[in-house]
Amino acid sequence: MTNTLLILPGDGIGPEVMAEVRKIIDWFGAKRGITFEVSEDLVGGAAYDKHGTPLTDATMAKAQEVDAVLLGAVGGPKYDKLDFSVKPERGLLRLRKEMDLYANLRPAQCFDALADFSSLKRDVVAGLDIMIVRELTSGVYFGEPRGIIKEGNERVGINTQRYTESEIARVARSAFELAKRRGNKVCSMEKANVMESGVLWRDVVQEIHDAEYPEVELSHMYADAGAMQLTRAPKQFDVIVTDNLFGDLLSDLAAMLTGSLGMLPSASLGAPMANGRPKALYEPVHGSAPDIAGQGKANPIACILSFAMALRYSFDQGDEAARLEAAVEKVLADGLRTADLMGPEGGKPVSTQGMGDAIVAALDAG
Amino acid sequence: MTNTLLILPGDGIGPEVMAEVRKIIDWFGAKRGITFEVSEDLVGGAAYDKHGTPLTDATMAKAQEVDAVLLGAVGGPKYDKLDFSVKPERGLLRLRKEMDLYANLRPAQCFDALADFSSLKRDVVAGLDIMIVRELTSGVYFGEPRGIIKEGNERVGINTQRYTESEIARVARSAFELAKRRGNKVCSMEKANVMESGVLWRDVVQEIHDAEYPEVELSHMYADAGAMQLTRAPKQFDVIVTDNLFGDLLSDLAAMLTGSLGMLPSASLGAPMANGRPKALYEPVHGSAPDIAGQGKANPIACILSFAMALRYSFDQGDEAARLEAAVEKVLADGLRTADLMGPEGGKPVSTQGMGDAIVAALDAG
Ligand SMILES: CC(C)[C@H](C(=O)O)[C@@H](O)C(=O)O
Ligand SMILES: CC(C)[C@H](C(=O)O)[C@@H](O)C(=O)O
Numbered sequence A, B: 001m002t003n004t005l006l007i008l009p010g011d012g013i014g015p016e017v018m019a020e021v022r023k024i025i026d027w028f029g030a031k032r033g034i035t036f037e038v039s040e041d042l043v044g045g046a047a048y049d050k051h052g053t054p055l056t057d058a059t060m061a062k063a064q065e066v067d068a069v070l071l072g073a074v075g076g077p078k079y080d081k082l083d084f085s086v087k088p089e090r091g092l093l094r095l096r097k098e099m100d101l102y103a104n105l106r107p108a109q110c111f112d113a114l115a116d117f118s119s120l121k122r123d124v125v126a127g128l129d130i131m132i133v134r135e136l137t138s139g140v141y142f143g144e145p146r147g148i149i150k151e152g153n154e155r156v157g158i159n160t161q162r163y164t165e166s167e168i169a170r171v172a173r174s175a176f177e178l179a180k181r182r183g184n185k186v187c188s189m190e191k192a193n194v195m196e197s198g199v200l201w202r203d204v205v206q207e208i209h210d211a212e213y214p215e216v217e218l219s220h221m222y223a224d225a226g227a228m229q230l231t232r233a234p235k236q237f238d239v240i241v242t243d244n245l246f247g248d249l250l251s252d253l254a255a256m257l258t259g260s261l262g263m264l265p266s267a268s269l270g271a272p273m274a275n276g277r278p279k280a281l282y283e284p285v286h287g288s289a290p291d292i293a294g295q296g297k298a299n300p301i302a303c304i305l306s307f308a309m310a311l312r313y314s315f316d317q318g319d320e321a322a323r324l325e326a327a328v329e330k331v332l333a334d335g336l337r338t339a340d341l342m343g344p345e346g347g348k349p350v351s352t353q354g355m356g357d358a359i360v361a362a363l364d365a366g
Helices: A014-032 A045-051 A058-066 A088-097 A112-117 A165-182 A195-210 A222-233 A244-257 A301-313 A318-333 A351-366 B016-033 B045-051 B057-065 B088-098 B112-117 B163-179 B198-211 B224-230 B246-259 B301-313 B318-333 B352-365
Strands: A004-010 A037-040 A068-073 A103-109 A128-134 A143-151 A154-162 A183-191 A216-223 A239-242 A263-271 A279-282 B003-009 B037-040 B069-072 B103-109 B129-136 B141-151 B153-162 B185-190 B216-224 B239-242 B267-271 B278-284
Touching: A004 A014, A004 A058, A014 A068, A014 A301, A014 A318, A014 A351, A045 A088, A058 A088, A068 A088, A068 A301, A103 A165, A103 A244, A112 A318, A112 B037, A112 B129, A128 A165, A128 A244, A143 B129, A143 B198, A154 A165, A154 A183, A154 A195, A154 B163, A154 B198, A165 A183, A165 A239, A165 B153, A183 A195, A183 A222, A195 A216, A195 B141, A216 A222, A222 A239, A222 A244, A222 B016, A222 B246, A239 A244, A244 B224, A244 B246, A263 B352, A279 A301, A301 A318, A301 A351, A301 B112, A318 B103, B003 B016, B003 B045, B003 B057, B003 B246, B016 B069, B016 B198, B016 B301, B016 B318, B016 B352, B045 B318, B057 B088, B057 B278, B069 B301, B103 B246, B112 B318, B129 B163, B129 B246, B153 B163, B153 B198, B163 B185, B163 B198, B185 B246, B198 B216, B216 B224, B224 B239, B239 B246, B267 B301, B267 B352, B278 B301, B301 B318, B301 B352, B318 B352
Parallel strands: A004 A037, A004 A068, A068 A279, A128 A239, A183 A216, A183 A239, B003 B037, B003 B069, B069 B278, B129 B239, B185 B216, B185 B239
Antiparallel strands: A103 A128, A103 A263, A143 A154, A154 B153, A263 A279, B103 B129, B103 B267, B141 B153, B267 B278
8 A cells, every 4th residue: 555645834834844754754765664655735824825825626635635644834924914714724724624634633741851841840740641632623613604794883703613413422432442542531621511512512422431432431521620620730631522622722731731832743533535544634733933934943843743643543553653752752862952942951952954863863773 | 878799609618708708898897897788699509409590580680789799609510410501600690691791800810828839830920910801791601593403313512602893892991901000911812813703803902902002012812822821921911801711711721820729819890880880790710619518628718809809899999908918918928728728838727717717817917
């Protein structure tokens, strides 16, 4: 079976971190005989600049065909004044929606070498390893009606939170499946005390649990309490499953706890394709960081670890993914630090390129 | 002018913390000549148990007439299985909506004596003093259509996020007014990159700023980035203004940063009444904590400081509010600690009642 990859570097630091991922991909081809058919295209502001749209139909079609899409980042102040319908983010949202990538896996892991880098106390976050499963194709991100309408003399802004039973059920299954291979615990978060969509969410998650995963420990928490508990004692969690909007905030919060935002990858998975592989898009959790773009300051690790997730979830190469993750741990243990990782305890400063090269060297050595 | 107060202790620890507030109210009457006409009534599960509804029309009418409502807390596992329409929370939400309390002021302040108690590093939170202004009468909490409907074989959960221009404008004004008396900085948070209601929110806040408060420093942040920045470096903020749902999560997150959840009050303010005083409800940020209810373990300070906010915002007694706040600081500096405040550094353990008595004694001494 050939392995096909579509690379969409996007905006800001996207292209420069993706250049480092290319080195890793090449290494796996040359040294491990795992080869990829790679194509590259534009998304976000970069696509808008060239085509007047943040994602062309041709790129969308290509994304539907490949085994995995690897995305850098989208957005930037340059595009702030654009109409809502052509903002860079719409390109990413279209990919998520049309590929039907309903399960967004966001590990929040605290790397031991970086534990002191968190704004939280070391003992609160050291060893942290939680997985947030965020629903990614529905909810208020996509619900209709939406827009800004005129009512009398006033503008009114409207969005619709909408979840069907089957949308909730499928992402709940993803969470339970993951939990079985981890700590066997799922905490589901919503606002069932205030929102009917939250009531349905809670009910369906409970039903799927009782019928299909009774052996997994399930709890429910209101999302505001969830934000509190993530801040107070994040290690109480194993897998968290939540909707698109709550997942957006809570996964960013969880990412920040680790102190290693530049380190965190994500996978967005859909249903299996004809070849058995799931529709998949991989991207770092961090944004496009326009303020440091093009300066060799960006940390490529989140994007490299996103490729590791691709190895694991799209190409069934769990051992090779672990090999890559070990190489990353090695360079960190060796004290190599991009600017974002440079804490009071110091370290050996490296550029974006330096970090990529060091990881390739660690792969060679390992 | 008489001062009228409606006390709604509610559920869980509500009644016992409110009993301590009563001591404070009595002290102000006896020692400072500031007297209150106090009535008391039921809300939440307590009201449901007696009347089959979490808020009777009679209580609602009384709340509309008084100068200020003081609420303890609502909710508890006993009521989890109740129908959505009679859940304890609906009582509180009805008060907010019918009194039109659009500006929810949630100070997140880190008390010096308790800075080590946060899960965040001391230097990240020591001296923290931010004010979150949360819109409280609209958004997804109240938008129509809402409910769980049947579509084909499936249940579908629906809620509507909806904001009018004037709803955004009035809460923005509250935030700018507060900022002028504080650090002169407002950060507005939404998801304008994903939600049209967020686009309108951002535009209206900017318009009010430019037309009426050009001297206040205004910035905008996506709510997910806001959750990150609150965790990473909360002291960058002065006043944060945001919608009902984001405000729910972000204010709880901010509260937890301080490590002093049992210490944090809130004020919910509406338009001025005939006597010039705003419609107002004051309540602690913490919940009903059913697990420790009735054991004398609860910390009454959040509720007592909510009464201090009432002195300041409803009764124009800023100096007396400061007097009460100083008494609270005094007992903390003396090392008095309810169970929730008992950190590794120890302290003198006191009960709910002991804390209330100590604050009265500090008022006497001060
Ligand atoms: C860029 C933006 C549209 C996106 C989102 O809100 O989902 C981002 O914040 C994320 O979490 O991936
Ligand atoms: C009790 C609940 C309805 C309420 C809310 O969601 O607003 C609470 O969490 C709060 O923040 O005051």
